[in-house]
Amino acid sequence: MHILVFLLQWLVPIDIAEAGSRYPKECRDLAGKATHIIERPFTTRGGPFESQVPALIAIEKASFQYHWNADDFFQVFNDSKMFSLVARELDPVFHLVAGDVIGYIVARRYKSGYFIGTIAVAPKRRGKGVAGQLVDEIKAKLRPGRKNKIVTLVRESNLDVLHFFKTNGFKATQVIRRPFDDIEEDGILMEYHLYQVADGT
Numbered sequence: 001m002h003i004l005v006f007l008l009q010w011l012v013p014i015d016i017a018e019a020g021s022r023y024p025k026e027c028r029d030l031a032g033k034a035t036h037i038i039e040r041p042f043t044t045r046g047g048p049f050e051s052q053v054p055a056l057i058a059i060e061k062a063s064f065q066y067h068w069n070a071d072d073f074f075q076v077f078n079d080s081k082m083f084s085l086v087a088r089e090l091d092p093v094f095h096l097v098a099g100d101v102i103g104y105i106v107a108r109r110y111k112s113g114y115f116i117g118t119i120a121v122a123p124k125r126r127g128k129g130v131a132g133q134l135v136d137e138i139k140a141k142l143r144p145g146r147k148n149k150i151v152t153l154v155r156e157s158n159l160d161v162l163h164f165f166k167t168n169g170f171k172a173t174q175v176i177r178r179p180f181d182d183i184e185e186d187g188i189l190m191e192y193h194l195y196q197v198a199d200g201t
Contacts, residue, residue, distance in 0.1 A: 055101035
């Protein structure tokens with residue numbers, strides 16, 4: 001799914017206007033317990049960036065056949081056309097940031113919304129709402145009449161990911177023939193539109 005970060009860049013003009021920061025943000029698991037924060041990733045070479053790399057790479061290897069390396073993350077996290085977030089664990093006693101990255105999302109900004117290129121969560125934290133919270137942060141950036149939709153592209157055989165996006169309000173809108181570089185498989189275009197739940201569209 002990584003290549004999709006760049007797949008649609010030639011289709012739509014880029015708009016990188018951004019509102020003020022609202023991070024870090026404390027989040028709770030499905031039982032209501034504060035377990036992690038969502039924040040912007042470190043982007044400076046050296047200690048801060050390097051400290052998050054081992055966990056990022058571990059999540060990559062557990063999630064994708066063709067995974068990113070440290071340089072790939074550095075490039076994407078520093079690309080002004082991208083919007084990236086990481087989820088990091090909280091200390092269970094003192095609610096201090098423990099430092100381990102447990103999930104991340106990378107989306108490309110374009111004129112009418114965001115294109116989710118990749119999203120992944122550590123195996124031990126899957127099924128606990130982290131991925132949904134990361135998607136919710138992208139939804140929170142939508143605005144009427146401007147950035148009002150989110151799109152992503154999913155392999156048609158990836159039923160778990162298709163189900164995940166459907167349960168998070170996305171609708172399948174189009175089958176795209178063979179869009180992937182690394183596999184001969186069709187993709188399902190999934191879209192989420194602001195207010196689509198309220199107005200039934």
